[in-house]
Amino acid sequence: MDTQDSSRPVNFCQACAVRNRAICADLDKDEIGLLNSIGRRRRIEAGEQLLWEGDDAVLVANVIEGVLKLFSETAGGKEQILGLAYPSDFLGRPFKETNSYGVEALVPAEICVFYRADFDRFAREHPKLEHRLLERTLSELDRTRRWMLLLGRMNAEQKLASFLLETAERLAPASCGFVPDGGSRRIELPLSRQQIADVLGLTIETVSRQFTRMKKDGLIDIAGRRDVTILDWDALNARTQ
Amino acid sequence: MDTQDSSRPVNFCQACAVRNRAICADLDKDEIGLLNSIGRRRRIEAGEQLLWEGDDAVLVANVIEGVLKLFSETAGGKEQILGLAYPSDFLGRPFKETNSYGVEALVPAEICVFYRADFDRFAREHPKLEHRLLERTLSELDRTRRWMLLLGRMNAEQKLASFLLETAERLAPASCGFVPDGGSRRIELPLSRQQIADVLGLTIETVSRQFTRMKKDGLIDIAGRRDVTILDWDALNARTQ
DNA sequence: CGTAGAATTGATTATTATCAATCATCGTGG
């Protein structure tokens, strides 16, 4: 397929905001052209679901903008958020027939979707892409395992402190090397209180009480529901232990 | 390097118990020979540690026999087991400078170790191996995420029931397709009560009480500390929900 | 057999969940 054909949609990849960070970063111009021809951009509204747990794994995607949750639920209907996907993160499960978790946008998001069959084929033919995907998957596994320590061994206070610090870090624009300088930093939480509870394995009430306490103790300021300012990094860090 | 040279150690891979399941399964004879030349077999005693959290990531390995734990600990010294590695599983972190968790044998184990630098180079030159490693890493990520649901949203009873069922499945010889047929099945736990607690994010006392209760209820029989027989699969399964 | 480490059991406490009520916040329409 000739990707130079001017009747085709333009090559979105070239102007892609995550061009240098996503798994496609190492591909050359021709390869990107080919990848561009099998993918398409798509906007997802907050609350809209992209993948369903247990469904046929039809799609995979790259996150360009926004934040999405990966989640699963117990038979009793309690939800656990398994991970959050930020720009440049990869979504979906290559090389497998069914999704083992659901994916839903937390805020309006922009993604680059592929049919899994197309993506799988492209990946197998392009080891550079598979290598990037492997590196990303290994990192995600590391991050997930760190989160297990939080879920299994931390109390509510430690969990929320860890969550706020990680969120601040992940929300920092990729360009800047994000070194918390001790100064205050304002973050717009991409999650509701209930969603934070679902990340931390707590109830909404417990999360709320911990927020209140941290505010009272001067570690954070809360201007609006989702508008939090970290005032004391060291103290917050101390509460993760 | 000529791997046919009879003065070199024999090619262990050919007789390897996990030859068809580990990440090296797709390699042809020559490639296996090359891989064989950079790896070596090693025995690890129960309780012996192979990798240390935070250390330089020098080694990676394949598990041939035995069970090992991946673990991390909180600043307060509480341990959380992040995963268990069974035969054919891969250990260590390719493409990264430091280990993000420790690895220790739970029972006497046999592994096939590589210097990470050698392995990384070999992997980058052999896309077939990288592909297998990617598939395995994706599966491990799925498994880890399922475990997050357990840690975040299950109570002690559900956790132990889930653990027993997964252990029975993982301990079943790879050859047989392991379909719990409703009949009883005896398993030798590779973990102490404390280690089970560290897997499930509980204390040893809570684990012990749950064992006692399950025995009293006739779901399992306990012949020795590590000798458990699953008597009622359906009832055990029901308790995971 | 005796002993040390592991496991169990019991009593109590701490933490978090649950249930219930009130209070903010934000979007909407008058």
Add this chain to the structure above:
DNA sequence: CCACGATGATTGATAATAATCAATTCTACG
């Protein structure tokens, strides 16, 4: 622009679950 309603968040009271502290009791091994 403000009042209103709906949803989300907070707060309080109580209950449930698991942690902690403290003895025993196994059991594996020399």
